[in-house]
Amino acid sequence: MKTRIIMLAAFLLGSAFGAQAQSERTVEKSFVATTLSISNSFGDVNITTHGGSKIEMTVVITVNNEKPSEAAKQLDDINISVKESGGRVDVVTKNEIKQTKGCNSFRINYTVKMPESTNLIVKNSFGNTTIASVKGSLDVKQQHGDCYIGSATGQNNKIQVQFGRLNGALITNADVDVQHGNSTLSKLKNVSFKQQFGTLKVTEIEGEVRVNTSHGAFKVENVLPGLNLLNVTSQFGAVELANVPKDGYRIDLDGSFSTFKYSSAFTVIESEKDFNDESYSLQGKGVGEKLIKINASHGSVKVY
Amino acid sequence: MSDLEKYINRNREAFDGANPPEGHQERFLRKLEKNEQKEHHSTVTFWRVVAAVAVIVVAAASLIIPRFNHPDDVHYGSISLGEVSRELGDVEFYYDSELAKGYAALATLSANDPEVKSALEELENLGKEYNSLEKQLYESGRHEAVITAMIENFRLRLELIEALEQKKNFTLQNDSI
Numbered sequence: 001m002k003t004r005i006i007m008l009a010a011f012l013l014g015s016a017f018g019a020q021a022q023s024e025r026t027v028e029k030s031f032v033a034t035t036l037s038i039s040n041s042f043g044d045v046n047i048t049t050h051g052g053s054k055i056e057m058t059v060v061i062t063v064n065n066e067k068p069s070e071a072a073k074q075l076d077d078i079n080i081s082v083k084e085s086g087g088r089v090d091v092v093t094k095n096e097i098k099q100t101k102g103c104n105s106f107r108i109n110y111t112v113k114m115p116e117s118t119n120l121i122v123k124n125s126f127g128n129t130t131i132a133s134v135k136g137s138l139d140v141k142q143q144h145g146d147c148y149i150g151s152a153t154g155q156n157n158k159i160q161v162q163f164g165r166l167n168g169a170l171i172t173n174a175d176v177d178v179q180h181g182n183s184t185l186s187k188l189k190n191v192s193f194k195q196q197f198g199t200l201k202v203t204e205i206e207g208e209v210r211v212n213t214s215h216g217a218f219k220v221e222n223v224l225p226g227l228n229l230l231n232v233t234s235q236f237g238a239v240e241l242a243n244v245p246k247d248g249y250r251i252d253l254d255g256s257f258s259t260f261k262y263s264s265a266f267t268v269i270e271s272e273k274d275f276n277d278e279s280y281s282l283q284g285k286g287v288g289e290k291l292i293k294i295n296a297s298h299g300s301v302k303v304y
Numbered sequence: 305m306s307d308l309e310k311y312i313n314r315n316r317e318a319f320d321g322a323n324p325p326e327g328h329q330e331r332f333l334r335k336l337e338k339n340e341q342k343e344h345h346s347t348v349t350f351w352r353v354v355a356a357v358a359v360i361v362v363a364a365a366s367l368i369i370p371r372f373n374h375p376d377d378v379h380y381g382s383i384s385l386g387e388v389s390r391e392l393g394d395v396e397f398y399y400d401s402e403l404a405k406g407y408a409a410l411a412t413l414s415a416n417d418p419e420v421k422s423a424l425e426e427l428e429n430l431g432k433e434y435n436s437l438e439k440q441l442y443e444s445g446r447h448e449a450v451i452t453a454m455i456e457n458f459r460l461r462l463e464l465i466e467a468l469e470q471k472k473n474f475t476l477q478n479d480s481i
Contacts, residue, residue: 104448106447144453163453163457197426197460215423215464235418235422236419
């Protein structure tokens, strides 16, 4: 029933925008800057990198309306503001489209080519953001749309996604916060990750990783030997770590109202079980200098 | 002294013996009553006129003021799905009624249960986010992407309640539209 209602809503939405005239305008800009900031709504932001020294930006503004004259008028109401100062460029979408009787349908899509070392700030909503590769610092705030990050390997990265998915290949040195969307990443290294109301799936983790999840699962396919610290706090969800190296790790598990399962390859050094609380200290072969620490509440933990 | 007074004084005795004609008192009282009614009638008419003028003023204001409140001129601040189209209003009504059933079912659970407490907090957050989307729907000129986000917000709230339903083993009333 629920699916039918969503499909009906999508159909109603589609039919409301049928047979419309389209007006389009393209804005092209080029700058030399060390930091680029883009603030946009109702469109996609696509960032790729190149070997040149310039930032090249193309913005395509598209307006659909039943009346061609109205579409042209609305097109004039959307402008791109550019401010350059001290090596920083701030680009903001200014939308002054007025109320109409029907629904508005317009998109502002950004395509940017920039040097890999550029520091990037992106704020986007009601559209998707794709960032191929950034070596400068990255600050992304994405709402009501998905975010894809090829690689973010700068020294200071911040990624926030609300009501959308986060997909990516490699994220390092980052604070990540995802709410109401799933995250699927190939590799995390030196990352602090907060995931709420969605699942966090990671293929590999390395370095120091701190994860705080609630109302969603956290799954790791491979714990690389390069992982020095993994600190997980989980509420109302499952934690599953697969292929944990059996050498050199101490694994501390504790929690309440939770179940704990671990590979027999680990030796239990200490354990305590109360009515609702449990804790285990496990050791692989050799002296455990690296630490995996998992605290779970109302969930399940599996380490193997 | 007038001639009539002189005449009455001279013939006083003749007047003292005369009685008024029959029915004089009734006729006198009727005349008095009529005068009183006339006075009352003029008061009622005055208030009727005042009321009529008031009705005309209110009617005129209700016709004129909405012209000044046209969406082009006034910032209402937010728009509901029902104000976009009747069909989307039906969708809004469906989700509102499903959520109302969900909230009623959640009210039977213990608010001390940390998972219920956490879910209730998040439902409140999602409700606030929905209000914010209603504002953005207005500000964007009813953009389709905001409408999609509003329906997604309903779906997330319902999903959250259904996830709790499975875990805490309560059942929503199974009414359908």
